[in-house]
Amino acid sequence: MIKVGVVGGTGYTGVELLRLLAQHPQVELKAITSRGEAGMPVADLFPSLRGRVALCFSDPTSSPLADCDVVFFATPNGIAMQQAAGLLDAGVRVIDLAADFRIKDIAVWEKWYGMPHASPALVAEAVYGLPEVNREQIRGARLVANPGCYPTATQLGFLPLIEAGCVDPAHLVADVKSGVSGAGRKAETHTLFSEAGDNFKAYGVQGHRHLPEIRQGLARAAQDKTEIGLTFVPHLVPMIRGIHATLYARITREADFQALFEQRYADEVFVDVLPAGSHPETRSVRAANTCRIAVHRPQGGDTLVVLSVIDNLVKGAAGQAVQNMNLMFGCDERSGLTQIPVLP
Amino acid sequence: MIKVGVVGGTGYTGVELLRLLAQHPQVELKAITSRGEAGMPVADLFPSLRGRVALCFSDPTSSPLADCDVVFFATPNGIAMQQAAGLLDAGVRVIDLAADFRIKDIAVWEKWYGMPHASPALVAEAVYGLPEVNREQIRGARLVANPGCYPTATQLGFLPLIEAGCVDPAHLVADVKSGVSGAGRKAETHTLFSEAGDNFKAYGVQGHRHLPEIRQGLARAAQDKTEIGLTFVPHLVPMIRGIHATLYARITREADFQALFEQRYADEVFVDVLPAGSHPETRSVRAANTCRIAVHRPQGGDTLVVLSVIDNLVKGAAGQAVQNMNLMFGCDERSGLTQIPVLP
Amino acid sequence: MIKVGVVGGTGYTGVELLRLLAQHPQVELKAITSRGEAGMPVADLFPSLRGRVALCFSDPTSSPLADCDVVFFATPNGIAMQQAAGLLDAGVRVIDLAADFRIKDIAVWEKWYGMPHASPALVAEAVYGLPEVNREQIRGARLVANPGCYPTATQLGFLPLIEAGCVDPAHLVADVKSGVSGAGRKAETHTLFSEAGDNFKAYGVQGHRHLPEIRQGLARAAQDKTEIGLTFVPHLVPMIRGIHATLYARITREADFQALFEQRYADEVFVDVLPAGSHPETRSVRAANTCRIAVHRPQGGDTLVVLSVIDNLVKGAAGQAVQNMNLMFGCDERSGLTQIPVLP
Amino acid sequence: MIKVGVVGGTGYTGVELLRLLAQHPQVELKAITSRGEAGMPVADLFPSLRGRVALCFSDPTSSPLADCDVVFFATPNGIAMQQAAGLLDAGVRVIDLAADFRIKDIAVWEKWYGMPHASPALVAEAVYGLPEVNREQIRGARLVANPGCYPTATQLGFLPLIEAGCVDPAHLVADVKSGVSGAGRKAETHTLFSEAGDNFKAYGVQGHRHLPEIRQGLARAAQDKTEIGLTFVPHLVPMIRGIHATLYARITREADFQALFEQRYADEVFVDVLPAGSHPETRSVRAANTCRIAVHRPQGGDTLVVLSVIDNLVKGAAGQAVQNMNLMFGCDERSGLTQIPVLP
DSSP: OEEEEEEOOSSHHHHHHHHHHHTOTTEEEEEEEOTTTTTSBHHHHOGGGTTTOOOBEEOGGGSOGGGSSEEEEOSOTTSHHHHHHHHHHTTOEEEEOSSTTTOSOHHHHHHHHTSOOSOHHHHHHOEEOOHHHHHHHHHHOSEEEOOOHHHHHHHHHHHHHHHTTOBOTTSEEEEEEEEGGGGOSSOOGGGBHHHHTTOOEEOOTTOOTHHHHHHHHHHHHTTTOSOOOEEEEEEEESSSSOEEEEEEEEBSSOOOHHHHHHHHTTTOTTEEEOOTTOOOBGGGGTTSSOEEEEEEOGGGOSEEEEEEEEOTTIIIIIHHHHHHHHHHTTOOTTTTOOOOOOOO | OEEEEEEOOSSHHHHHHHHHHTTOTTEEEEEEEOTTTTTSBHHHHOGGGTTTOOOBEEOGGGSOGGGSSEEEEOSOTTSHHHHHHHHHHTTOEEEEOSSTTTOSOHHHHHHHHTSOOSOHHHHHHOEEOOHHHHHHHHHHOSEEEOOOHHHHHHHHHHHHHHHHTOBOTTSEEEEEEEEGGGGOSSOOGGGBHHHHTTOOEEOOTTOOTHHHHHHHHHHHHTTTOSOOOEEEEEEEESSSSOEEEEEEEEBSSOOOHHHHHHHHTTTOTTEEEOOTTOOOBGGGGTTSSOEEEEEEOGGGOSEEEEEEEEOTTIIIIIHHHHHHHHHHTTOOTTTTOOOOOOOO | OEEEEEEOOSSHHHHHHHHHHTTOTTEEEEEEEOTTTTTSBHHHHOGGGTTTOOOBEEOGGGSOGGGSSEEEEOSOTTSHHHHHHHHHHTTOEEEEOSSTTTOSOHHHHHHHHTSOOSOHHHHHHOEEOOHHHHHHHHHHOSEEEOOOHHHHHHHHHHHHHHHHTOBOTTSEEEEEEEEGGGGOSSOOGGGBHHHHTTOOEEOOTTOOTHHHHHHHHHHHHTTTOSOOOEEEEEEEESSSSOEEEEEEEEBSSOOOHHHHHHHHTTTOTTEEEOOTTOOOBGGGGTTSSOEEEEEEOGGGOSEEEEEEEEOTTIIIIIHHHHHHHHHHTTOOTTTTOOOOOOOO | OEEEEEEOOSSHHHHHHHHHHHTOTTEEEEEEEOTTTTTSBHHHHOGGGTTTOOOBEEOGGGSOGGGSSEEEEOSOTTSHHHHHHHHHHTTOEEEEOSSTTTOSOHHHHHHHHOSOOSOHHHHHHOEEOOHHHHHHHHHHOSEEEOOOHHHHHHHHHHHHHHHHTOBOTTSEEEEEEEEGGGGOSSOOGGGBHHHHTTOOEEOOTTOOTHHHHHHHHHHHHTTTOSOOOEEEEEEEESSSSOEEEEEEEEBSSOOOHHHHHHHHTTTOTTEEEOOTTOOOBGGGGTTSSOEEEEEEOGGGOSEEEEEEEEOTTIIIIIHHHHHHHHHHTTOOTTTTOOOOOOOO
């Protein structure tokens, strides 16, 4: 059994981790920390876990995190970078669901996240936890940077095209849409039901933190031989879970694009390439660790349209983190992740 | 392995059954019938099942239903009563998720369902599949009448009070609210997104088919010693899954009502009595086979308020059907039903 | 032209008042105050008002409220009771949309609202602003206490029965459901989209502040000759606007209940009694100042069920406040309130 | 008073027309036809119109349409092209809210709409009813082709750029999102609440009927000097009303794009160019005849992003039709269209 700790268990990423970990056959939950809710039974905050998670939230300072095999950080940005080193020194492996270790260029990170980085050395060591790209490095990693939700959906949709060099990397468009849970469980006016409900809007058009993360991933896919030009526009959808990325790329080299996608993901258990002509729906992956992708070439023109959907809390966060844990500890990659999507 | 057939797999009850059965460790899915979609892969209609259910819909007439150990009817009312006898004769056990075998009084059934009953003898044999009441009879049953969604939430909420004789059975009020999936997957104007969304209404105030079913169940709980007077008002909530029953009863005999509920359900794995003062949310049981109940006595007055929530497609339909199958075949009652609710 | 000021214009009640007042042919908006947003154009916070409301939020202390003919308080409870006296002394009439002046019994108010009352004398003077009950007193009032949203829907539904003495006043049940905007625009976790969406729950079953307000109103309707026994259970519906009250009462005296309701409201322009057998939907009054009511007697039994719907922000708040203003200033009662409900 | 008839009053476009026309100070409603509901009071189907529209649906064959000054067709595609000629001959002006007269190239129309065109000559005469482009021709028109919802939002967003020749017209991307009411009130599975709710998907990526309409409009804006290359991807949003177009264009000539948009729409009462950096929300135009637009240049790159929102039932259908009627009959263009958006 893998002894697991979760730092920051009161947000949506946290409760989703608990849902998955509590059903994982190789996991023993040892500690769930929360500064604000220390002492409260986890199931009092999240009644969905009644009878399934018996732990109380514990104060981070007194929690037995150092006795764990792995600790997940489901914390705001800027926390894991301060605490990871100590755990790693104690022999604990770390998976950060926040952004602290995702961007290799420290200056870029500091610009987009607005704070100095507390442990640049660990950034260099950290493995970017997108198994479809870095599976082998993840197996051996001490520290995994779990990808963001938009970056997961967007990279999985663009990767086959960029790797194959079929499209113009300088003029990519990612028009992405997220359910409101992507904004977290913090009380804020703009995510109130009466603000976000029955409404649709773009946000962060001038620049969103996931842009440099995606750009970095696509640049690597292009073997850093070219500059990635990406216009990235996120939108807020009045639904709870789900990300839908609509991706546009100009064809520069002909190929059988359907076959290209199918071959790229032929061995991937969590990426499902749909038949030509399909339109994946976010609900087709609700509560499951799956990415479904369809590739279109409208009217046979020179522009490809790729549709990519995930559940932002699963393949876009907690599920992918568990997938990474499975790789790190030699479990079956699907262990604890066999839930069938909930539809309707 | 239990060989299972599903008749009528294209509705919400059907797809939910498939979600649960495909994850059930003792089940082998043998056939899923649909007159309209025969030949189509099940996963083409429900992409959530891609990679998990390999069967195609088959025509009912040519399906190997007689080779199954058990057949579920997820059909409209009036189908199972015509086909159950043949299967039973072939040694197949039957669980009907529709209403054909729920009401013992044939005249009452015919009045509310507006058709003559095709097999009254089987009605007499059928066991009403509410395990919290009829567990032992279900184990031995050939034919189980799976309860309706409203009746499940309402009976579980009223039963402890009626059994204990603490409230006036002649003046019960059940104000119940259902998500829209309760109306099924049939194309109808009143359940369109633009009709049912951002809207709330009552319906069927003059009389709803679940009223006689609840009345029958409560009368038995009262050992048929009294007439049940029940005002039952269903409402449509702009959410997909979930039933919330708000139940009102006049106290006629004092008791420790919190303890009464806790004791009644102490051994029930799928009924969760919440601490005093709680307000169960439908999402706390979303996609799981759990009923959560809270009992209140506002301002210490003479009226009890019981709040009871279920997922209408799980404990209110497919999950309860699987629970009944588990009992009928000697499996652990929880087998295949260990999903943790999906929240948020 | 009536010179109008609004104190506290940043909440939902405030923006709805502005929507209605900006279209009112006899109103000149003079000031909209907000301590937090002073100096900001109102239309920057609410883009729906761009081109229609040119004012900036002003600081309450420097606003020309004393030059107004009437000031609306769209503030949290406890503000109007501190500021109304000064305005009244300056000859300004006051309409409070909060609860400060609704409850005549100061001790009851202080118990439910958890603070000492700052101006008990004004409570005695204030007129409860339910025009269907107090039209004449409202015309002459200096200070109007605008009713709460639940109390408006509930009282309008029960009044004909109580006034006619046809039902048992000691055992009334009001099962009421509200859209999320009723909880206001304040950032709180439980009204986030991802908490309140796709979910249904009761709250405040042990006691809600609108209970004593309803009880007071019904007691008057009964000419204070009897104690009102009311079980009042509010619920949160995943929709933005709308209240649906489902009311239960035991018949004690026979009558033609449909005719009773039609006659009671025959001259009321904002109360619409639907034909027998109807089920009013909240969307049928969305964004309009109408209450629609239907009365049922299920199965001809001894229990009446009354269904009453309003838009909580209009007839349940801002619209009723404008209706009161119209009465106070001799306008046509419908002035500025002729919007047709928005459906779908 | 303008005598007005509406053909096909039972869909969402129809009821929205009735909402607007019933409040229009220069309109007298003479007839509302429906083959299916002839004889039923309009307000029985749409309770929101109780007390405001006294007419019954009438059979199209016996309706006094020829006595009207103008007839709106709120019918499925293919109806108006059969009936318009007769009305025009009788001296009645016609506004078609469907697509029959929108596309000048008959062969293109027949390809996309899958039927032969019944009156090509009228196509040549018809004026495309986008007032911001064709105001003068609309004033004199006998027959107006009211634009589609997506085309209205998309053209208003692209027009300033195309007219000024600032962007590459061969590689435009329109990623557009619509509320579910855009699919109409017909009972269909994919627009059920339980299908479209809490879900997001693209559809029609291979080709949507609004594509040739937009292409035609943009080609004219480019004075037909260039081919328009447009990738157009529509999506279904779980909200009732609203369209959000996210438009991408490559800059080919520098300009002050904010000023360009402000100047283009300086005299337009129903187009609101937001301050630089804004993100328009669909709810900011809910139930009103306004289009709000924001223009962005992310990171100062070579790609412009234009955000354009409308209410699909108002500026995208019924409101624009009334605006056209106002122009045709010499009314103030805003007459009957002064509603303030409903927010929240």
